[in-house]
Amino acid sequence: MTVAIIGTGLIGCSMASRLKETGFAQKVIGVDNNMQNLQTAMQLGWIDEAMLLDEAIRQSELIIIAIPVDATLHLLPGLMNKIDGQVVMDVGSTKKMICNSITGNSKRNRFVATHPMWGTEKSGPEAVVKDAFKDRVAVICDKERSDPDALSLVERLYTAIGMRLVYMDPAAHDVHAAYVSHISHVASYALSLTVLEKEKEEDAIFELASGGFESTVRLAKSNPDMWVPIFMQNKENVLDVLNEHISQLRKFKSCLEKENYEYLAELIGNANKIKRILK
């Protein structure tokens, strides 16, 4: 099968690499406004050919949109009008606004809304990771709005690259993503700023940074071009979780201020229950 990937960044190229490796795609066409990424993707062998959008659509059976969610929102309605029977899927981190953008489109049935829950803090075709996506969850939204053959093609794709499928409506997806992905990024960005702020008066503040710090601050390296649009499109949910997170932090603050170490131990004991989820 020939697959067109719009967006030759980390996600698009990791997907391209896995699709070729597993034999799901015989040919991958790359499309990108970013000529640098497109060229690198060719040089690294992630894509077989670079094309302009219209030609890529004509030559492909499946079109994967792997660009920031604001760009997806902008591109998707027009793209749907251009297809002629092909299947279109997106891989964006928000689902409600993207799905809403083509609710009334006459070719809505050829679109499958998805979110493979994999990524790293890095960007670009150089950041492709071997075994990307493997053993992670891919969310498919509004599956009843997609044609059975389109849905089935996308399900086969995710299964081929080793992902487990979960079905959800777009609103539920956005709530879940706010809790287990978007808030982690906000927390990590804020933690980075907290320590960088201190560095202004204390040069050597990072000298003692060890594995624990690296782990909590890793996501703070993530690209604003990708993340600002996610926060925009999932504003209400992210705000809800952020408020809850700040109120949890205030409990720790109050324990310290009041020297209530018994309650502090209880909070930590409760937080430890995450072991049930993360082995």
Place this chain on the structure above:
Amino acid sequence: MTVAIIGTGLIGCSMASRLKETGFAQKVIGVDNNMQNLQTAMQLGWIDEAMLLDEAIRQSELIIIAIPVDATLHLLPGLMNKIDGQVVMDVGSTKKMICNSITGNSKRNRFVATHPMWGTEKSGPEAVVKDAFKDRVAVICDKERSDPDALSLVERLYTAIGMRLVYMDPAAHDVHAAYVSHISHVASYALSLTVLEKEKEEDAIFELASGGFESTVRLAKSNPDMWVPIFMQNKENVLDVLNEHISQLRKFKSCLEKENYEYLAELIGNANKIKRILK
């Protein structure tokens, strides 16, 4: 050399294992009130012999205290009175209160205050990690208060297990540790509670959790028996950093509420500068 390790948990046993592996210690004696840990440490071969404290002191040239910082504070003054020329070092995550506890002790010169910046979210002798401590920083505080031979012994120990040495006064250490270690734990605990709280109304909230979430929440598995005393002893610094962290989070909140996405992009761009520190 014969080394006594008081506390056969993760840090004590990882230290024991590295000291034997590098040939720095020919014999390691374990001391612990926790008979279960002591027995496991023997079975796993981290220690050569288990002894009561007084006998272990008599037979050792170096005594390493690797117990929670509240227990260290309780044990240290009496322990110093019992030694007869041996070197004593601690490995606790706070330094000011521990150093203050023996300021006037007549054998203060045989003590070296240290903090090797390594650990994991796990506890106990089963959690020992190969290559523990390697390539990390060990902090030595108040080095001028230790006898040259005692200081030199501890420096040789840390060099032997592959650590880089940094010298700092105890108050500066506690500020640094609050920024690059203690706050990461508070943030991670609070993030865990935020999502566990949501799970009460939404069973499947963790279904989409991926690598990013795991990374930011990993430290939330850390043991309260170790961490409550650290927060107690470093209360003022942790509160300062926590206040700063909450105010950084409020900036993100305000950006979303006011839909000020330009400033949001600026905040994230600034947070990205952590790349300079963490490769």
